[in-house]
Amino acid sequence: MAQRKTVGDDVEKETREEREAGAGAPAAAAGGRAPRRRQARGERRMADILDAAATVFAADGYEKGTTIAIARQAGMSPGSLYQFFPNKEAIAQALADRFTAQLLAAHREAFDGAPHAEGPVERLIDRMVDPLVAFNLANPGFKALLARPDMPAGLTEAVRPAQQALVGRVEAVVAARAPALPDADRARTARVAIQLFQAMIPLVVAAPAGDERAAMTRELKRALHGYLGPILTAHGEQA
Numbered sequence: 001m002a003q004r005k006t007v008g009d010d011v012e013k014e015t016r017e018e019r020e021a022g023a024g025a026p027a028a029a030a031g032g033r034a035p036r037r038r039q040a041r042g043e044r045r046m047a048d049i050l051d052a053a054a055t056v057f058a059a060d061g062y063e064k065g066t067t068i069a070i071a072r073q074a075g076m077s078p079g080s081l082y083q084f085f086p087n088k089e090a091i092a093q094a095l096a097d098r099f100t101a102q103l104l105a106a107h108r109e110a111f112d113g114a115p116h117a118e119g120p121v122e123r124l125i126d127r128m129v130d131p132l133v134a135f136n137l138a139n140p141g142f143k144a145l146l147a148r149p150d151m152p153a154g155l156t157e158a159v160r161p162a163q164q165a166l167v168g169r170v171e172a173v174v175a176a177r178a179p180a181l182p183d184a185d186r187a188r189t190a191r192v193a194i195q196l197f198q199a200m201i202p203l204v205v206a207a208p209a210g211d212e213r214a215a216m217t218r219e220l221k222r223a224l225h226g227y228l229g230p231i232l233t234a235h236g237e238q239a
Contacts, residue, residue, distance in 0.1 A: 046084050048074045050098055053091045058141035062092065063150045089152070096155040099142050103162045106135035111169045116176035121229050125221050128173070129197070133217055136201050170194055177232045189231055196223055 052073035056065040067088050071081040085091045109131035116124065136143075146156050171190040174181065181189070200220045207213040 058145045106131045
């Protein structure tokens with residue numbers, strides 16, 4: 001007589017598969033197609049959990065956000081979530097690590113590569129702004145999350161160096177375009193340009209995707225050009 005399958009069997013099967021996916025495939029089976037599929041599935045599930053955690057923490061706060069709420073937002077059982085992260089603190093740390101890595105990658109794309117002293121200011125602004133806009137669109141709730149007073153200090157401090165490095169990056173661009181600008185003016189220009197970007201980026205993120213978001217991005221670039229252009233022009237650069 002065939003043995004009847006129960007809901008418990010399904011849960012056990014799901015948990016076993018999640019454990020294998022979270023472990024990243026046994027070393028003995030490395031190179032096989034099935035382990036690679038399990039590893040890819042595990043990475044997707046971890047990304048889903050982090051996306052869900054960002055949503056829950058930004059909406060409910062860190063203290064009130066629970067692993068049960070995160071699992072529900074991610075569309076999985078709490079048991080499956082625990083195969084990847086042992087507790088809420090580990091989830092928040094992984095979220096901060098991901099945010100920092102993505103922010104640093106956006107900085108490299110925006111500021112490394114082409115010489116800052118060459119070409120029109122419009123092209124320079126395009127090169128700086130586009131990766132940073134893309135980063136903010138990919139992480140719409142994380143700035144609100146970091147600004148919450150109930151976030152652990154260790155997590156916000158882990159991200160802070162990457163955020164503060166942006167000032168030095170922009171200051172280096174201003175120095176390359178306007179080398180005669182005094183140090184104090186250069187630092188002030190960098191801080192104001194960053195504040196302009198930070199003031200307008202929520203409007204870009206909130207705009208509907210498509211024509212309206214593209215138009216709002218152009219307005220952001222126009223504001224930056226309106227501020228930076230005259231400063232660079234006054235020091236011999238073509239704006």
